[in-house]
Amino acid sequence: MTRFAIVALFVFALFLPHAVSAQAGTFTADGKDFLLNGHPFQIISGEMHYLRIPPEYWRDRLLKAKAMGLNTIATYVFWNSHEPEPGTFNFTGGADLATFLRTAQEVGLYVVLRPGPYACAEWEFGGYPAWLLKSPPVTVRSMDERFLASAERYFKRLGQEVAGLQITHGGPILMVQVENEYGSYGSDKTYMGRIRDMIKGAGFDVPLFTADGPTQMASGSLPDVLPAVNGATGQEVFDTIRKFRPNGPFFVAECYPGWLDHWGEEHAKVDAAETAAQLDWMLARGISVNLYMFHGGTNFAFMNGANYGGRFQPQPTSYDYDAPLDEAGRPTKKYFVLRDVIAKYLPKGEARLAAPKTDASIEIPSVELTAYAGLLDNLPPPVRSSAPLSMEDLGQSYGFVLYRTTIAAPGTKLLSIDTLRDFAVVLLNGKRVASLDRRHKQRSVTLEVAAAPARLDIIVENGGRINYGKEILDNRKGITGQVTWGDETLTGWEMFPLPLSTLPAGNAGGPKEGGPAFYRGTFRLDRTGDTYLDLRGWEKGAVWVNGHPLGRYWYIGPQQTLYLPGAWLRSGVNEIALLELESHTSHMVAGLREPVLNMLLPDKLQPPMPKRTARAVKLLSVDLVREGTFVPGDEPQDRTVLAVKGRYVCLRSMSSLGNDPFASIAEFYLLDPSGAVLQRATWKIFAVDSEELVAEDGHAENAFDGDTETIWHTQWGSAKPTHPHAIVIDLGEEVTVGGFRYQSRIGNSPGKIKDFQFYVRQQPFEPAE
16 A cells, blocks of 8 residues: 555544544443443444454555444454463564554444454464363363363453453443354353353453354353344344344344355355345344454465365465455455445434545566475474374474384385374475375375385475364364374374474575475565465465465465565565475466456366266165164264165165255264174165265265265255155175164264164165156
8 A cells, every 4th residue: 555545544534423432431232222322323343353454454444344334343353363372472563453443443433352262263273272282182162171271361361452442441342252153062051151251350341242143042142141143134133132132132243245265165255235135124124233254354374274064174365255345455346335235324414435445456577486495405303202293292383294204114005194184295205205185085195115214204284273163172283193004003203393484595596396395586566565476387385475474375276366465565675485385387476466266276186076876766665674763962873673684775864953955974884783883895885866076075985984074965065955865885795784873974064864764685776766
């Protein structure tokens, strides 16, 4: 942004109407309306996260929120960024929350504060610091006293920083959230009460609220805390909240004008007209609303999170979110559509503010990265251990770890990593052998050792900790189990932590091809401005410009460019550094005026999906040996039958526990008459009526692959066929069946089977007519 533009925005801010007073006031949520200093107040809010925005741009983004008609902004507070080590706090620079809040007040905005301690938000570990996972790991979101003591320390320090910025003390904070969407995770009211009390004990005296989806509010709310709803639209808002607060006030804490992305999946798009209609309906009826997100920003460095929807789904660097302000803070068509809606509900006498202006982005001509430094040639001192240690046990939170050991004898055997988190490059004597991707459940490769001793290196990337669901409890990174080569457990490990807080200097002499390496180059600018670095031609890695970590790139997409804020550039010489993990076809980088956020390329590591046509089979009553119901829960459930011989079995789902049209199985076993588990090595899918092969890896073989993290799931993407659903297995040989074991997918997830039928047959099932 130019100096002229910054001055203009500052002058504009001085004349904003209805500026937020710096005098102590009141805000209450006890009646049918929110009351601000005794007068009804409708919250019209937009979410933005200060840690996803360069601090040089905070005022610009806040002014654009005000110009859209918002009177409030909401923000999460990410614990991991403020307490990177136990007892060591950071509230400076981009983490200077107090300055962000004061800036919001200066431009005429109130604040809804969402301090967690859990945030979700597609942020690394949902905002929890990784040191909570160091052995012995604490149990987050629980009554684990070690966790609660750490959370209380965080809240007390947070209160010291910003409790004085509540409206009751002359600041902009109107409300503070207790936890976040806890009802989708658990129902422990004692735990929620402890978090509420910590927030109060830290000096927060404004109204508190919880936020949950419509069906989770009973589990996540507290009697003495305002319940807000996430994702509800239309009459559902009133119907949901009235169960807990018959008279309101009514607050939608998350209304979604956009949505999140994952690596390897299409960039999300949400229709502007649909969002505008939903917003108009709610504002016309006095409902208070927070748009999640108004401005998404960027997951700089390694701060992206991940989901787990049957498989590991890391989020990309861009958090554009298809929001009203794009990743670079530029108003989109959606911004102006929503601005027109909000204008209808501005307080009487408040003038509509002028539309904001944004500086043009710049181009950077192609830059060749000519300096090279091999990763294996620039290692820190190792940590030695008989067995691999996790990233957390190495005292590291983010980045990479190099695991090194020696293979003593030649041979060709299966190298297996238990457990790989999340992406690995395997090298033998410095030469690349394979890459393994947790997204595809890859953790083994056949390794040929021609001569011994041989040096085995495994470079493991933490691709982002899971931020949602029960899977957050299993979030350690690196190699978290043993590594075997054939029947041999490999020992004698050296581990080289690579958080990449500092980078090695490149050696001149031109780029080289080989293992993972750092590349450097310089470029000159006459003027600065926002741009987007085009990484097409590179494969997988991370980028730094003038020492600022921009984040990760990955050729699979959908994101092909990295946002480079103009505030991080300088007139004259600029330096770019890049870590490349894989082979690549380019040594050039250029800056574009527009981002490339929706370009998917073929994933070289993705295993081929089964090629078969979904089909149903004829099921006869003579082959039905058991029918019944599975109960809710995550534990395996055994069902016995009178001993029967057969080669073909069918489990038929008649309904689901969630009353949805789906069926799924994490693992399926057969039991002999004594209750022992039968072998599954010869099993094959004979028929399946539906399996999701596009939106996720839900193919039927996942039901007996030995991995509870992979599931068979009926279609849910392009089609949603209804019950009944059937999976038919050819056992490869005739066996005596005495029962079966059903392991559902974990958590409060769709497709968990309720009513079932189980068939056994000696001859193949005939096709349905």
